[in-house]
Amino acid sequence: MSDLLKGRLALVTGASRGIGRATAVALAEAGAHVIALARTVGALEDLDDEIRAKGGTASLVPLDIKDGEGIDRLGYTLFERYGKLDILIGNAGALGSISPLGHLEPKDWDNVFAVNVTANWRLIRSFDPLLRKSDAGRAIFITSGAAWKSTAYWGLYATTKAALNSLVATYAAETVNSAVRANLFSPGPVRTHMRAAAMPGEDANTLPHPTTIAPSILLLASPELTETGQIYDMREGKFISFRSPE
Template identity: 70%
Template sequence: MSELFKGRVALVTGASRGIGRAAALALAAAGAHVVAVARTVGGLEELDDEIQAKGGTASLVPLDLKDGDGLDNLGFQLFERYGRLDILVGNAGILGSVSPLGHIEPRDWDNVMAVNLTANWRLIRAMDPLLRRSEAGRALFVTSGAAWKAAAYWGPYAVSKAGLDTLVRTYAHETENTAVRANLLSPGPIRTRMRAAAMPGEDPETLPPPEAVTPAVLRLTGPDFGETGKVFDLREGRVLAFRGPA
């Protein structure tokens, strides 16, 4: 275990699998205490076992992100225990229906917006006071190229990610005169369960694993990373000031 992030407290959502799990493992290996949030208790316990085996530490939080009161309570608990939050990684998300807009059931639309957009607003609302108490608060949210490509049949997911982009960039403007930095990471196609559901005919072995994302996560959540309100495109390997046309 390294000491790059020693003493820092990092909250990761969707931490039981995929990119969230890889991010949690990388942050713990770099010395951070990870607060791992996910709905799946078994997945969290497996994550905790691996973190401990490598000499790291974690706190497990089984929580549905649609539970806004639960997020508020988590913020209170973190304040009581640590007095601050140094790193927030908003990774959890769902794909929803891949279907023409006119065929999508309202409950499916609402569910995608609740998880991918509203929950992240509630997360910011709950964790903002804690991030401001850090000497270098870092908020990083996982977005997608779908947010600006506006591809057919990806409506709910694309709209939710476009909303997330604007949400995080707004938060970045609101905190630009503080020690908080808020950015977005667009990882591109990664070998995850969500990608397999979206592209069932694709060979997953042709895609990079979730661990390929972790160097960018560590860079963008590090105390020395000073940019804010940007989108980091992993495929391009650069920080973008804003999204351009497809």
């Protein structure tokens, strides 16, 4: 345990596995109380066990990220109980089909947009007032280099991440004169279930584990952070401009 984020309240979506789980554990180890949101109750309970074993604390929220009214209810509950939110980690994501654009099913298109874009807008809509109540509100959303590469067959996922980038950059512009800082985090290839689904022939052992990524996300959650409307590129180890990404 450390005191880096002692007394801070952090919400993590997609907290049951991968980058979300590793980030939730790292936040708790840094002293934050973690609100862990995911669909799977059993995986959330396993996360809670790990956090408690390391001396941290967490509250579990079994919720489908596409349930906008559920997000609103959670926002109201946090307001009633804590009156603020210090850290928001928008991590939950969906890959969708790796397919030519003309072959995508409308249902798949709508689902991936609902998870990767609309749900994050609902998070901003519900938690912006709580982040503004914090002395140093931090909103961090997980993006991908796919948003700029325009790789064949990756159109669905790439389009949603490009939309997410614009969404977060706009939110950053709207909060620039407040204590809120909103940024994107691009982890690069990481050993996750989503990566395995996208690259089934890839040797996962060649990829960094989510636990090696989480400490860099914590840097964006720090009350001392000054950057906003930027993308932190994990591979470069630095912020890059949203308007001119490398």
